[in-house]
Amino acid sequence: MTANAAEGLKRARRGVGVAGRGPAAPAPRGPNGGRTTLGRSWPTLSAFALPSLILLILLNLFPVIYAFLQSLQNGTPSTLPWEADFVGLQNYVTVLTSPQFWQAAEFTLIFTIVGVFGSWVVGLGLALLLRTKIPANTTFKVLLLLPWIVPIVVSSTAWNWLVATPQSPxxxxxxxxxxxxxxxxxxxxxxxxxxxxxKVWISFPFMMMMMSSALASVDTNVYEAAKVDGAGSWHTFTGITLPMISRTTYISWILMTIFCVNDFPTIFLLTQGGPVNATTTLIVLAYQYAFQNLQTGIGTAIAFIMTAVLVVISVVLYQQIKKVNIE
Incomplete structure (x- = not known):
C-alpha cells in the first residue's frame, strides 16, 4: 500500500475528503423546513422519563445521605436522625485514632493485594493454558468456573470442614x-x-474470564510477526500479550479491588474476623461496630473512609487506562 493510499484511508476514517473536510451534514428538518417531530416532542419525552429519574436518584442518593448523617451522630441502628446526638467529626477522629482500625486496615490491604494479584496471576495463567489444545477443553473450563458459581455459603462451609478441627482432612x-x-x-x-x-480460590474464575476475553481480541498476526522476528516466548508475553491486554487488566484490577475491600461474607462465614481480630477487615469491623456494638456512627464512618479510599484507587487505575495507547 502506497503512502498516498494509506493517508487516504486515514482521512476517510476521519471523514475528510481529498480536498479537505467535507460539508457538514444538514440538520434534520421536517417536511416544512421546521424542526422534526422528535425535536418538538422532547418536553413530552422528558416528562415521561422524569419520574423514573427521580426514583433512581432517591433510591441511590437517599441512603448515602442518611448514612452520612448517621456518621456524624451518636446513635444506634434504630435511632432516627433527628433523635440522635450530633457529634460532628468525632466518630471519624475516634476511628482514625483506634489501633483496632489500623489493624483491620493493614489486613484489608494484605487481603486486597493477595486477592487482586493472586487471582489475576492464576486467572491469566489458566486463560493462556485454555488457548492451547488440551484434552476435554470445554469440560475443563466448566470445572474451573465452579468456585465462582457455587454459593459462597457452600464454599465456606466446605473449607471450614477441611480445616476446622484436628480431625479435618x-x-x-x-x-x-x-x-x-x-x-x-x-x-x-x-x-x-x-x-x-x-479469596484467590473463589475469585480466579472471574479473572480467568476477563483475561480470556482480552486474549481472544488480540490479533494472532502480531504473534506470527514476532515469531518471524525471532522473539522468544517470554519476550512475546511481556512485549505483546501484556501490553495488548493492559486495558482489560486495569479494569479487572479496579473491579477486584472493590470486590476484596467490600467482601464481607468470605471472611465472616469462614473466621468471623478471628482469631483475636487477626482476619478482621474494615468491612467486618464496620459491621461489628454497627450491628454488634450498636455504634452506628462509628460503623458508618468506617464505611465512608473505605469509600473514599476506593474512589482514590479507582481514579488512579482509571488514569492508567486512559494512558494506554495500543496501535
Missing amino acids: LPIIFSWFGMDNVNFLGDPLLAQILVCIF
Missing part, C-alpha cells in the same frame, strides 16, 4: 509430614493465610 495430611495439631482457624497467621488463599 487438611490437618491430617499435615500430620503425615510431622506437623501435628495444626490449627488453621485458631492460629492468627494460619487464619490469615487461609482466608487469602480462599
Whole structure:
C-alpha cells in the first residue's frame, strides 16, 4: 500500500475528503423546513422519563445521605436522625485514632493485594493454558468456573470442614509430614493465610474470564510477526500479550479491588474476623461496630473512609487506562 493510499484511508476514517473536510451534514428538518417531530416532542419525552429519574436518584442518593448523617451522630441502628446526638467529626477522629482500625486496615490491604494479584496471576495463567489444545477443553473450563458459581455459603462451609478441627482432612495430611495439631482457624497467621488463599480460590474464575476475553481480541498476526522476528516466548508475553491486554487488566484490577475491600461474607462465614481480630477487615469491623456494638456512627464512618479510599484507587487505575495507547 502506497503512502498516498494509506493517508487516504486515514482521512476517510476521519471523514475528510481529498480536498479537505467535507460539508457538514444538514440538520434534520421536517417536511416544512421546521424542526422534526422528535425535536418538538422532547418536553413530552422528558416528562415521561422524569419520574423514573427521580426514583433512581432517591433510591441511590437517599441512603448515602442518611448514612452520612448517621456518621456524624451518636446513635444506634434504630435511632432516627433527628433523635440522635450530633457529634460532628468525632466518630471519624475516634476511628482514625483506634489501633483496632489500623489493624483491620493493614489486613484489608494484605487481603486486597493477595486477592487482586493472586487471582489475576492464576486467572491469566489458566486463560493462556485454555488457548492451547488440551484434552476435554470445554469440560475443563466448566470445572474451573465452579468456585465462582457455587454459593459462597457452600464454599465456606466446605473449607471450614477441611480445616476446622484436628480431625479435618487438611490437618491430617499435615500430620503425615510431622506437623501435628495444626490449627488453621485458631492460629492468627494460619487464619490469615487461609482466608487469602480462599479469596484467590473463589475469585480466579472471574479473572480467568476477563483475561480470556482480552486474549481472544488480540490479533494472532502480531504473534506470527514476532515469531518471524525471532522473539522468544517470554519476550512475546511481556512485549505483546501484556501490553495488548493492559486495558482489560486495569479494569479487572479496579473491579477486584472493590470486590476484596467490600467482601464481607468470605471472611465472616469462614473466621468471623478471628482469631483475636487477626482476619478482621474494615468491612467486618464496620459491621461489628454497627450491628454488634450498636455504634452506628462509628460503623458508618468506617464505611465512608473505605469509600473514599476506593474512589482514590479507582481514579488512579482509571488514569492508567486512559494512558494506554495500543496501535
